[in-house]
Amino acid sequence: MDERDLELLSAYLDGRMNKDEQQALETRLAQDALLQRELDTLRETSYLLRALPELKSPRNLTIPASIQQKRTPLVLSPWVSTLSAVAAAFMLIAGFVLLNRTGTFQTG
Numbered sequence: 001m002d003e004r005d006l007e008l009l010s011a012y013l014d015g016r017m018n019k020d021e022q023q024a025l026e027t028r029l030a031q032d033a034l035l036q037r038e039l040d041t042l043r044e045t046s047y048l049l050r051a052l053p054e055l056k057s058p059r060n061l062t063i064p065a066s067i068q069q070k071r072t073p074l075v076l077s078p079w080v081s082t083l084s085a086v087a088a089a090f091m092l093i094a095g096f097v098l099l100n101r102t103g104t105f106q107t108g
Helices: 003-014 019-031 033-051 078-100
Strands: none
Touching: 003 019, 003 033, 019 033
């Protein structure tokens, strides 16, 4: 029995099979005790789940709009933007210089 068989059994229980598929599965069920046992287990599980009482959540789990925190957009001052641009340019130049150095390390 594999995942495909479980899908077939589920479709059978839910009435989602056409006549040919249903007949083919019923033939297999008559010949395969393990498959029949799995169908019985699924049928019993489905019955037990339907027999459970429907529970309502103890409270509303959504946050009311009046409580939600309003987000304010991040506004940076002009000097922070300028400083960031200068730092990025410095890092690019330093990286370029370091990558283009040749023969600076000597072993001694």
